[in-house]
Amino acid sequence: MLWKLAWRNLWRNRMRTWLSALVIAIGLVALIFLDTMMVGMNTNMVKNATDSLMGHAQMHALGFRDEHEVNLTINNLDESLVQLREHPDLTFLSQRVLTQAMLSSSGGGEPVFTLGIDPAEEQLLSKFDEAIIEGEYLDSVSANKMILGWKVAEKLELVLGDRLVLTAVDAESSEMAQVLFRLSGIFKTGEEQMDGSMVLVPRQTLQKMLKLEGRIHQIALRYKNLTQEGIPLRPLTKPAESSGNELLLWTELMPSLYMITQMTDLSMAIMGIILFLIIALGVTNTLLMGLYERMFEFGIIKSIGTTPWQSARLMLYEAVCLGFLSIVVGLILAVFVIAIFAFYGIDYTGIEFSGVTFQEKIYPSFKWERLVIYPFLSMGFTLLAAVYPAFKLWYMLPIEALRKRKL
Amino acid sequence: MAEIVIKTKNLDKSFGSGETEIHALRDVNLEIMRGDFAAIVGPSGSGKTTLLNILCGLDTVSSGEIQVSGRSLQSMSGSELAKFRREHIGLVFQAYNLIPVLTVLENIEYVMLLQNVPSAERKERVRKFLTEVGLEGKENRFPAELSGGQQQRVAIARAMVSHPDIILADEPTANLDSATGAQLLEMMRRFNEELNMTFVFSTHDPQIMERSKRMVTLTDGRIVSDELK
Incomplete structure (x- = not known):
């Protein structure tokens, strides 16, 4: 009532x-x-x-993220790759070589962040191929081709087909190494840092230049089965510290986000x-x-x-x-x-x-x-x-x- | 010997204090017996309504004692008083005071619902009292759809349906025409005689005075006469 x-x-x-x-x-x-x-x-x-460069997680050698030391490559790479590929929720991975370098052209020089990639692997993980606004994406793991951000191209007044010299310190002798590339594509991601300072080259070419044959700095990973917040439901087990490697989720790679x-x-x-x-x-x-x-x-x-x-x-x-x-x-x-x-x-x-x-x-x-x-x-x-x-x-x-x- | 339903001893009630103090009731000693049909009469301001309010525990006394159905009202908390009124006292007001958003049936049923009376028994009692007060067929009407006399019949049914020990009615015929008032009075008198239900009225109505079995006269808060007729 x-x-x-x-x-x-x-x-x-x-x-x-x-x-x-x-x-x-x-x-x-x-x-x-x-x-x-x-x-x-x-x-x-x-x-x-996570759909771009970072992926859902990354593996590096311990200390690499702090110093970007060219010698700090992933330890026991083959064994690590086998373990990663066995995980049922892992969809793609991309092995990368990273280095700070100087990019020179007839129009001047510009410090750049260089990424050595396997174009086929990277295509599945990040969206660089979709971001190409001029020319074409890389097609070989070993050619002397290069793609770069549209702002770098603008600063150096580059056009497709231009010849560019990449200079960086090699891992063996710590001496300057130089390789000549030809500009095959320009990308626009919409992200200031990538468009203004990033250069992508075939991985084996960069490994050879830096005397890092068979060695890489980073493995970027993509998972399936994520929470609504984009966190893997079944993330990989972190490697032991004694392995000398670290595996970090995007939540640790980009804590501000x-x-x-x-x-x-x-x-x-x-x-x-x-x-x-x-x-x-x-x-x-x-x-x-x-x-x-x-x-x-x-x-x-x-x-x-x-x-x-x-x-x-x-x-x-x-x-x-x-x-x-x-x-x-x-x-x-x-x-x-x-x-x-x-x-x-x-x-x-x-x-x-x-x-x-x-x-x-x-x-x-x-x-x-x-x-x-x-x-x-x-x-x-x-x-x-x-x-x-x-x-x-x-x-x-x-x-x-x-x-x-x-x- | 008849059972005492209400007993007051040296009842005093005053409002205000000091120079503005008003004595509404002074030294009221009253015994109401089961089966009484008593009218409390007196001029306006003589304390009739105040006395009725005190008898049902709505108002407090300044001094003195009051017992209803053998229990002292002064020792009860607000919650106990509410439950006590629900079980032992039926109230009829001058302006009917039905709950406007409840139907006739729901108004009559309300107190029984508070008492947790089983549904079947509730319906039976409501039906019985609706017949008694002559409102069968009007159970689904809202108070606003009834005449004053009909509303007062509902109010009487509401007061009686829970089988209280006593019905206290404050000027129940004051808002009604004399013919309707006479009908209602006759009905209450019938309940008094057939069910031995105790009624106490405060009134100015000569019809009630005439039909009452007992008349208590208040003047300036004092009982000046208490006549059995």
Whole structure:
């Protein structure tokens, strides 16, 4: 009966009830929409980062990432490759040689970061082949061809077919080694660092130049079976320190990006709490208005035997009914709003954020548990909003309430 | 010997303090017996409603003692008083005071629901009292769809349906025309005689005074006469 009474009381002032429900519903929509867009943005950023040069994980010799010392190549390479390839969730890997070098042309010189790759392997892992804007991608593991970022080409005023000299320190004698390359392609990834300083050459050519035959600096890996956050469900076991190698997930390779994805949850929680606290104050006001308007009636129900706890429950039930109504309205509105953005997306392409450039439109992405958590949160805050009016009702003396109108 | 349902001893009630203190009731000693059909009468401001409010535990006393159905109301908490009223006292108000969002049936059923009376018994009792008050067929109407007299019949059914020890009615006919008032009074008198239910009214209505078995007169908060008729 108290539920029935609460529900019917709610509809005594339809306009006020709908307005209150809309306020809560809009808060819920805002929170769900922001959350899905943030999740979508994070997914987009992680995908952009891991679909390009980095991959989902990388193996190096210990210390290589700090010093980029040309001699620090992966230990027991063959054995490591066998172990990696045995893992069922590993889809692709790319073996790379990396070095800092000087690139010279008739137009001048430019320090560059050089990557020696197997074009076929790299094609499966990163998107350099798709990023070619002029010329063509590398086609051999041993030719003297080179592709580079469009900004490097611009700085050195290069055109396809130009001859370029790459100079770097070799691993054996620490002396300068030079090799002549011909420019076969120019790429544009949209990422400042890659477009402005990266050069890709066939791996064996670079190994020969650096006197690193059979040795590599890095293995980049891609997994299948990832969480929504882009973390492998079954990552490879990290090698023992005694092996001299390290295997790092993208979360360790790019901690700033990982931290942003983690902070999203925290910032959404803070935003949600602030938003719902503001809404709760509005709901408290609405319930208090209802309480004062119906003070005499509450006096009646208390005088005919409704206990203080039952009276307080009546107020809490009204809040639950309001919360339920708001959630239904909010979820319907949220589905509608998200459907629109899921169709059109938000275009941030080309914008760089935290070292990652958005390559695609951002689309809302659900975390299904949030569709339960946020409605619970809105119900919780609606109930919280009812605590003070319920408390007032609990302690309201029926005789005082009855004096609000002549009997 | 008839059982005492209500007993007050040296009851005092005052509002305010110091120079603004008003004595609403002074030294009220009253015994209401089971089966009484008593009218508390007196001029406006004589303390009739205050006395009724105190008898049902809605208001507190300044001094003195009050027992209803053998229990002291002063020692009860708010929650205990609510439960006590629910079990032992039926209230009828001048302005009917039905719950506007509940139907006739739900209004009558309300107290029994609080008492956790089983559904079948509830329906049976509601049906019985609706017939008694002549409102069969109107159980699904809302109070606003009823006349004043019909609403007061519902209020009486609501007060009686839980089988309380006593019905306290504050000016129950004041908002009704004399014919309707007379009908309701006749109905209550019938319940009093057939069910031995105890009624106490505060009233100005000569019809009630005439039909009552006992008349307690209050003047300036004091009982000045207590006549059995």
